[in-house]
Amino acid sequence: xxxxxxxxxxxALSLGAALTAGCSSIRExxxxxxxxxxxxxxxxxVDNKESVAGTLGRPSFTGQFDREQRDWYYVSRQTRAxxxxxxxxxxxxxxxxxxxxxxxxxxxxxxxxxxxxxxxPDSRETPTLGRDRSLLQELFGNIGAVGQRxxxxxxxxxxx
Numbered sequence: 667x668x669x670x671x672x673x674x675x676x677x678a679l680s681l682g683a684a685l686t687a688g689c690s691s692i693r694e695x696x697x698x699x700x701x702x703x704x705x706x707x708x709x710x711x712v713d714n715k716e717s718v719a720g721t722l723g724r725p726s727f728t729g730q731f732d733r734e735q736r737d738w739y740y741v742s743r744q745t746r747a748x749x750x751x752x753x754x755x756x757x758x759x760x761x762x763x764x765x766x767x768x769x770x771x772x773x774x775x776x777x778x779x780x781x782x783x784x785x786x787p788d789s790r791e792t793p794t795l796g797r798d799r800s801l802l803q804e805l806f807g808n809i810g811a812v813g814q815r816x817x818x819x820x821x822x823x824x825x826x
Contacts (some may be wrong), residue, residue, distance in 0.1 A: 692747045693756075698726055698740040700759050708763065713771045718763055725763070738763045755779050
């Protein structure tokens with residue numbers, strides 16, 4: 667097989683481009699797009715929930731343990747990943763707007779990537795209550811036990 671001089675250069679160039687593209691960093695943005703001028707416009711004691719929603723939009727999420735939703739969070743994250751790896755946070759901004767009972771802005775706090783935590787789940791089994799049954803026992807264990815004539819459903823008084 668013979669190659670023309672130009673085809674070797676083209677082959678080397680395409681091979682180099684493929685290797686470079688496969689190892690390049692993948693960047694992705696997730697969440698709220700932070701506009702510094704709009705964030706700076708939110709003033710404690712001046713703004714309320716309506717003005718914050720009009721300026722910044724609805725929050726990424728609100729506080730989960732407060733029925734009055736006094737805590738609003740705007741989350742913005744930039745991630746990077748090489749090919750075939752998990753993305754890691756590069757930059758992160760969490761804007762926490764806290765409201766008082768009347769709905770006025772009480773405070774505006776900003777945190778960064780220092781609070782991002784990489785959670786590694788435990789590979790051990792979680793203990794559960796109940797019997798240890800095999801897959802076949804789970805699949806076929808109720809055959810003949812459900813819907814028999816003359817038997818009522820188990821209750822607290824009559825466990826069966």
